[in-house]
Amino acid sequence: MKANPRDVNTGTYYMDGDVAAGYGALAAGCRFIGGYPITPSTEAAETFARIAPQAGAVFIQMEDELGSIASVMGASWSGVKTMTITSGPGYSLMMEAIGLGAMIEAPFVILNIQRGGPSTGVPTKTGQADMMQARWGSHGDYEVIAIAPDSPQELFDYTIKAFNLSEKYRCPVMIMADECVGHMSEKVVVPPAEEIEIEPRRFYNGPKEKYLPFKPDKDLVPKMVKAGDGYNLYITGLVHDEKGYPIKNQLEKGKRQKLPTRRLVDKIRLNADKIIELTEEGMDDAEVVVVSYGISYRVAIRGIEIARGKGIKVGNLRLITVWPFPDKKISELASKVKAFVVPEINYGQIVFEVERCSHGQANVVLVPHGGAGVHNPEDIAEAIEYAVNEKKKIRKVVEWKTRLEKFVFEGGYKLNK
């Protein structure tokens, strides 16, 4: 299905990432955003609020983030495409509802423009420390999809993709951008509507009395209907059967009741190859591979250039999709290369996924950053140099001491014994 021309502001612009995400949401067919303003994501909500009323879409500023995310799921089941926009503190408030969203299989998108630090942190500066929260934030077993764009153009393109994925797999889809990407202004090309592919909602169109809201198709994703269309829906966050009714006693004699959680994880895990998007470059003879995402990828490009200038063979792997994690790809590479170097704006999140998937075959070096800024490319280059020259197999993640870390922490804290 193609985008509706009314929703697409075709042209070439100079705009920041947040604004591009707002345009992207409308182009994707988003008809409802419930949000609550928070730096550094507010411009995305403002943009949508300004352009939505001309397209029959609505933005409502809810009373808090708890309300925002709940309204988004309500709107999703009313039959429209929905999103909410936030940053760290608001994202934390939304966690409970993400589990509900996974459970009732409401398609929705969360745009998280990450800021630095825990709690209120550094509201106006960047960070990449919500990556694990995106995956594990709500209690219980479920899977999500998370995408990390690295430019305003990508915030436009991947916002559309996020909507498409959420409609296809009926799971929470997170756009895990960061403040740098959200607030950087660059050229953004908005293509004509007929060049934008959008995924329509998977509506059920069989006989009403036979509809089972949680009966999966072949790809493990069930079909949806709209609330108020007379299907006598019973949709609950409790563990439920295909009809949606709560499973009260799963050990009931003679009954084999399937818990939905198995399918909630399998619909993403088994479709992971179709979902995951990566870019790779210089892999053929690489001795070291830099694994990065978001703004860190753009910084890493320069670090890799410096290292290549010294004759080191470096591959560049970018995670566009961070969740589901590309286990297979990393495992494959681990048997071929000496080491992975992972620059990220936190003290180690995705690096541990890389370590997990390398199964001890390759060394893993973290280039950390405490937030509120990006890496110095020289540090990444030096970490690459170290990684290629390290002869020993090191059975843990090596934390590279960057200039900033040395300057601020003088080599790190030591515990008094």
Next chain:
Amino acid sequence: MNPIITAFVNGIKKSGLELSNIVVVSDIPFEPEVIKEAGVDFFHVTRGRAIAFGTGLKLGNPDLKVVAFIGDLMTLGGNHLVHSGRRNMEMLVICVNNFIYKEIAGTPAPSVSPGFSAFSTFERPFNAPHLANSCGAVYTARWTALHTNELENSIANALDKRGFSVIEVLSPGPNFYKEINQVDSELLDFYYKNSVTKNNEDTRNVEITPEEKIVTGEFTDKEKSPFIDTYNAQLGKILGDKFIPLGGQSGRD
């Protein structure tokens, strides 16, 4: 619980609305099995978020009639209640007040009056109709679960209102307490007998206290432009012909 659902279904019939057009949202402490048979769509969401979830449903499809059945109206859901009243979101909220959290072993809720339990209920409770009225609700009422006829009419009246309506229903949750401490449905009867109906009473005077009779009745009934109308009017004024109004228009897909 069942008498309230029965009154609800009868209330819908009296209002002349189609059952299939009604979407019920409820939160955790309230999960009525019987609603499966009622012929409405039912969403059971995280605790306290029923009003917010309902707001999304209503704005996603303005043709829906949203009813929120809530136990946790004034705690976790308090902010949503306050702001939905302020914006006059078109929705009926039925607050089932049994003074306690039934499913968490009967710990007191913020609607319980001092003196109902010796140790834990010394705080001043919320007066639900007054709170809702102060926040801007266009309709408030209170009944006990045994006021079946009045409750039905009240639900029918509230469903006719365009705006934020709140009905508080006192229900002791007898099914649970029967076995635990012998308080059976006599308690329901106790509420009924100890209540006095005063329609149009000022909501300031309807606080529930152990000393006085419980005041029931329809308290607030006023007209105010609901959220969607206000939204359409405001944006229509700014954007003119470019604006695609919410609700029943061709612009939405």
